[in-house]
Amino acid sequence: MEKWQRAEGRAWDQLRPVSLQRGFTSAPAGSVLAKFGNTQLICTVSIAEGVPKFLLGSNQGWLTAEYRMLPASTMPRQERELMKLSGRTQEIQRLIGRSLRAAIDMTAIANYTFNIDIDVLQADGGTRTGGITGGFIALKDACNRLLNEGKISRNPIIKSVAAVSVGLINGHPILDLNYQEDVAVSVDLNVVMDSQGKLIEVQGTGESDTFSRSQLNQMLDVAEKGISELLRLSLT
Secondary structure: OOOOOOOOOOOOOOOEEEEEEEOOOOOOOOEEEEEEEEEEEEEEEEEEEOHHHHHHOOOOOOEEEEEEOOOHOOOOOOOOOOOOOHHHOOOOOHHHHHHHOOOEHHHOOOEEEEEEEEEEEEEEOOOOHHHHHHHHHHHHHHHHHHHHHOOOOOOOOOEEEEEEEEEEEOOOEEOOHHHHHHHHEEEEEEEEEOOOOOEEEEEEEEOOOOHHHHHHHHHHHHHHHHHHHHHHOOOO
């Protein structure tokens, strides 16, 4: 990366410092205070009996997600989203929901709904990917609580899930973008993978330039390296 020096002195394929504080709050079934560099999120999982109408009689459970950036998570202050959600918020919470549903056997949580809440305390890039990574760990703890309480008979988690961002700067892939890097990249890629090495979702955009198939492969390789490290952390 001769022409781009990362502000924290990180290598081009190095994650930001990661902290995953489990059991951060006591009310939800699972909670994690997740920190990725200066980005901080609280990820919680609440469990309710019953399922949406479209699943009645199906002997399945459900998982849904909500995502919000708190007003003081950025400067200037963001208006609080109440009745009307922005398109960005809707898109991110749907991504989080899809990603975490990929980790669950819905028949193992029959007649329960898992509500994932991702609240951004401080934003410095990577809030959607951090929400997936932290949300999965909170989900795993919530499933363990149900098991320990005897409310389900088997673990619903079928695979681990994590996510990370990658960008292209001067044609080079860099891992786990902070805000300064996110606005500088020519290509922005968000990657969600599971512990089997399979892709769950890839969101890629040429912000100011196009990118080749070989560059996409390079970015996916870098993302896979970062996600493998995040998955190892989720096992501790």
